[in-house]
Amino acid sequence: MTQALAFPSPYSVPSLESYIHTVNSLPMLTPDEELNLGRxxxxDNDVEAAHTLVLSHLRVVVNIARGYTGYGLPQADLIQEGNIGLMKAVKRFDPERGVRLVSFAVHWIRAEIHEFVLRNWRLVKIATTKAQRKLFFNLRSMKTGHGHLSHEEIQNMAKQLGVKPEEVTEMETRLSGQDISLEPVGDDEEYHYGPIAFLADPHAEPDQQLEAEESERMRSDGMKLALDSLDDRSRRIIEARWLMEKDSATLHDLASEFSVSAERIRQIEQKALQKMKTIMGAGATA
Known part of the structure; x- marks a missing residue:
């Protein structure tokens, strides 16, 4: 079997624009070429054939990843996760079924991107079942306007997606919550108080406040313990990528800082996150 070959990734080129230009310039396969390579x-487990199949479909991943830009995650990361899905699809592709690879691969590409979004988007804690995940990824496309859903629309969505109407309402609130301004928005007297001034705290009892403060302290201590367990480079990467209030660093920024590839930074980041997750999980059950 031929030695495994490399193919371009969003982290192996100077910029995302360069990567997109590169993959869009790669030749597409005819049905006969795809069939022969698949066979x-x-x-023979021909790695060169797999390499060519992957290369010719990288542009498909870019197009699919563009549909997930609204979740605030780096486009390069979305593309890289989609590429993993593409490689899984190529590995499982059966050319004798009479289905083009692109039709088969779309499912795998989207599945990997979905998992990445759900792992990393902090607002999606309710998307724990298959039906709720379907709701999360379809709510925006199913809405007919920019306003809030009507009662009839909520009922119809709930029926189509197999979830409760309350789950549709909660998900819509989570997805649109960042559009609500809680602070005063003007200097006029009628705008002196923003909505935040009228929000009641349902957990205002002293014992509940103490419990919440203790829980927050434990989370903070767990985070500090997890960060302290990392080496200096890993800690710098996690803090720059995840703990900045704004202007978080990109993989390419950190690659330049440490004189390594962006892919290497991504590997260090994933390993560090897994280590932190393990430490914080152990602390929560102690």
């Missing part, structure tokens, strides 16, 4: 891969 070579299936019969």
């Amino acid at each position: 070579r891969l299936k019969a």
